[in-house]
Amino acid sequence: QSVLTQPPSASGTPGQRVTISCSGSSSNIGINTVNWYQHLPGTAPKLLIYSDNQRPSGVPDRISGSKSGSSASLAISGLRSEDEADYFCETWDDSLNGKVFGGGTKLTVL
Amino acid sequence: EVQLVESGGGLVQPGGSLRLSCAASGFTFSTYAMTWVRQAPGKGLEWVSAVSGSGGNTYFADSVKGRFTISRDNSKSTLYLQMNSLRAEDTAIYYCAKGPNWNPMYYALDVWGQGTTVTVSS
Numbered sequence: 001q002s003v004l005t006q007p008p009s010a011s012g013t014p015g016q017r018v019t020i021s022c023s024g025s026s027s028n029i030g031i032n033t034v035n036w037y038q039h040l041p042g043t044a045p046k047l048l049i050y051s052d053n054q055r056p057s058g059v060p061d062r063i064s065g066s067k068s069g070s071s072a073s074l075a076i077s078g079l080r081s082e083d084e085a086d087y088f089c090e091t092w093d094d095s096l097n098g099k100v101f102g103g104g105t106k107l108t109v110l
Numbered sequence: 111e112v113q114l115v116e117s118g119g120g121l122v123q124p125g126g127s128l129r130l131s132c133a134a135s136g137f138t139f140s141t142y143a144m145t146w147v148r149q150a151p152g153k154g155l156e157w158v159s160a161v162s163g164s165g166g167n168t169y170f171a172d173s174v175k176g177r178f179t180i181s182r183d184n185s186k187s188t189l190y191l192q193m194n195s196l197r198a199e200d201t202a203i204y205y206c207a208k209g210p211n212w213n214p215m216y217y218a219l220d221v222w223g224q225g226t227t228v229t230v231s232s
Binding site (some may be wrong): 050092103 | 142145147154155156157160169170171172207209210215216217219220221222223224225
């Protein structure tokens, strides 16, 4: 059972917009910033969003992040086949004194 | 180019020990916090441990506290994870990752290695 809750799966057709939610609590998302990673099995995870809504250089602006209260969301617009991957949210938990990840969401491009 | 390369994984019996290494290049290693994250088969990512840039501050997940030790040799640009009293549930791909500054708390992991596989089985 992960500290951060994500839907196990999401899907969309090419060109669509999909959102992935991440729910936490007052000891983690409620007081700390959220980061998002893309992970393809067998490869190194890739940072997509940091500090709730900031994109590292090289990440396209069709990918965005937002946060409200103790929940965060990742949005991918103009869906492409190469977006098919696992997506994880992450933040620091002040009660656990450590990082916590969501359980991951498998995105399928239909 | 910033690069992280893990090594040291393998097959070990329950109760055994293993030391993982993560060789860093392309950046001033001592300036940045480093973290270990693992992924068990069919599971999500799990944070394991982190260390500050100087090595003076360390953090551990409850699941490994007292069994794992994290350290770094800044003169060799290398991160280590000493794993003792290994259990079947420690079986996973272990990734090392770099933070954006010296502090391992709060911040994102901006560069990751490809991982090394640890299998704990008799």
